[in-house]
Amino acid sequence: MGSLSTKHRPYFWTSTGKKFLMAVSGLALVGFIVGHLIGNLQMFLGQEAVNRYAAFLKSTGELLWVARLGLIAMVLTHIVTAVSLALENAAARPVGYAAKTYKEATYASRTMKVSGLIVLAFLGYHLPHFTLLVTHPEYHHLLDDRGRHDVYSMVVMGFQVPWISGFYIFGTFLLGMHLTHGIYSMFQSLGFQTIILRKRIRPAAIAAGWLLFLGFASIPLGVLAGLIQLPSGGLVP
Amino acid sequence: MNLTLRVWRQKKASEPGRLVDYPARDISPDMSFLEMLDVVNEGLIQQGQEPIAFDSDCREGICGMCSLVINGVPHGGHQATATCQLHMRHFHDGQTITIEPWRAKAFPVVKDCVCDRSSFDRVIQAGGFVSVGTGGTPDANTLPISKKDSDRAMDAAQCIGCGACVAACRNASAMLFVAAKVSHLAQLPQGKVEAADRVQAMVAQMDAEGFGNCSNQSECEAVCPKEISVDFIAQLNREYLKTVIK
Numbered sequence: 001m002g003s004l005s006t007k008h009r010p011y012f013w014t015s016t017g018k019k020f021l022m023a024v025s026g027l028a029l030v031g032f033i034v035g036h037l038i039g040n041l042q043m044f045l046g047q048e049a050v051n052r053y054a055a056f057l058k059s060t061g062e063l064l065w066v067a068r069l070g071l072i073a074m075v076l077t078h079i080v081t082a083v084s085l086a087l088e089n090a091a092a093r094p095v096g097y098a099a100k101t102y103k104e105a106t107y108a109s110r111t112m113k114v115s116g117l118i119v120l121a122f123l124g125y126h127l128p129h130f131t132l133l134v135t136h137p138e139y140h141h142l143l144d145d146r147g148r149h150d151v152y153s154m155v156v157m158g159f160q161v162p163w164i165s166g167f168y169i170f171g172t173f174l175l176g177m178h179l180t181h182g183i184y185s186m187f188q189s190l191g192f193q194t195i196i197l198r199k200r201i202r203p204a205a206i207a208a209g210w211l212l213f214l215g216f217a218s219i220p221l222g223v224l225a226g227l228i229q230l231p232s233g234g235l236v237p
Numbered sequence: 238m239n240l241t242l243r244v245w246r247q248k249k250a251s252e253p254g255r256l257v258d259y260p261a262r263d264i265s266p267d268m269s270f271l272e273m274l275d276v277v278n279e280g281l282i283q284q285g286q287e288p289i290a291f292d293s294d295c296r297e298g299i300c301g302m303c304s305l306v307i308n309g310v311p312h313g314g315h316q317a318t319a320t321c322q323l324h325m326r327h328f329h330d331g332q333t334i335t336i337e338p339w340r341a342k343a344f345p346v347v348k349d350c351v352c353d354r355s356s357f358d359r360v361i362q363a364g365g366f367v368s369v370g371t372g373g374t375p376d377a378n379t380l381p382i383s384k385k386d387s388d389r390a391m392d393a394a395q396c397i398g399c400g401a402c403v404a405a406c407r408n409a410s411a412m413l414f415v416a417a418k419v420s421h422l423a424q425l426p427q428g429k430v431e432a433a434d435r436v437q438a439m440v441a442q443m444d445a446e447g448f449g450n451c452s453n454q455s456e457c458e459a460v461c462p463k464e465i466s467v468d469f470i471a472q473l474n475r476e477y478l479k480t481v482i483k
Contacts, residue, residue, distance in 0.1 A: 089452075105455070188471050
C-alpha cells in the first residue's frame, strides 16, 4: 500500500517483530527462572527433598531434553535478536551528543546489554559447575544413602567457597536487575499495556526482579550463614 | 542576563561540524529561547559572521518545526514545552548552554542545528489513505464513536511530528511518532479499514529510514512537547501483532 515501494522485511524481523521475539523469548526464560527458583528453594527443606526432586527431573528422560532444547532455542533467540537490535541501534545515531541527560531511563534499562552479557558469562560458569560438573568432576561421585546423585551436598559444598557464593550472588543480582526492566518491557513489546496497567506493571516488574534475586541469593547466603548444612554423618565419597 | 552558548556549527551535511562558543549578552529573561538566538544572530550578522541556522516557524508550539537539543535534552526539558515556548527565565546568569541538532541517521544535519526530517514525511506517506464515503456532507454524529475512543485518538493526534522523541531516544527510534500516527487512525472507525496495511507499511518505512528500535525507556514521552504517552507504543505493537492473524 502507499506510493512508496519499501521492501518489507520478514514479519518478525522488523523493529516491532524483533521486540516481539525479545519479549516472547524473555517471557519463556522468566518462566524457566521462576520454576528454577522454586526448585532451588527446596534446599531449605533438606537433602531428601532436593535429591528426590533432582532424581525426578532426571527421570523424565526425553521430556527433559524437550525442555532443554526449548530453553536453548529461547536463549539463542534472545541473544541473536538482541545482537541484531543493538547493531541497528548503534547505526541509528552515527554522531552522538556532546551533552546528554536522561530524564526517565532507569539505570537497569540503560545497562541491559551489560547485565545481559554478564548473566551470559555467569551461565558460562554455572552450567559447567552444577549441571555438566566439568569444573568439579568429583561431584559425580556424590551419592546419598539411597544411591541418588547427592545434589544437596554438591550445592552446599559449592557455596561453602565464599568466592563462588559471591559470584552467584553477583550473577543473580544482575539477572534480577535485568528483569526489573525486562519484565516491564515485555508487556510493552507484546502490546499488553494500557494507562491503568502500566501504573501497576512497572512497580510489579521491579518487585519481581528483586524477589527473584533475593530468592536465588538466599541459598548461597543460607549456606554461608550455616542455615543450610551438609547432612549429619558426613559424606560418603 | 549574560550567557555562553556552545553551539553546533556545521557548514553542510558533507562537512564535519564542531561546537563553537558564543557570548549572549543582555538577554532578557522574558525572551523565548528562539528570540535569544535571534538576538545573538543579529550580533553575528553585524560582525559579518554567518548566523546560526536553526528551524522555527509558528513559534507558538503547534507546528513542530523548532528543534534543538538544549543541555542534553530535546526542547530543553520543560513539561509539554517546545523550544519556541521555552523562556530564558529558566536559565541563570552566567550559564553555559550547549545547543545541538537532533542526532539521528534518519535526520541528517543540513546546516548547523537544522536537520532534514523528511524521513517522517515518508513514514506518513507510507501510511497511505483512509477510505471515506464521498457524496453529500454527512450528518453530524452519523459515525458512532465512543467518547473514550475519540479522546484517545485526539491524544495521539496531538503529535506535531517535531522528532524530539527520536532525538531523546538513545537508539534514535521513531516508535513514539509512528505509534501516535498509527494509533490515531486505528482508534477511529474511518481508519480501521486500512489499519492492518497501514501499520505494516509504516513500520517497514520506519525501518527503511534507519531509525533504531524501541528499548522502552520512555525518554521520548518525557521530552514530547505534546505529552504523547508510550502507551501508544504498546498500541502500535498490538496493531502490528494483530496483523499476523489477519
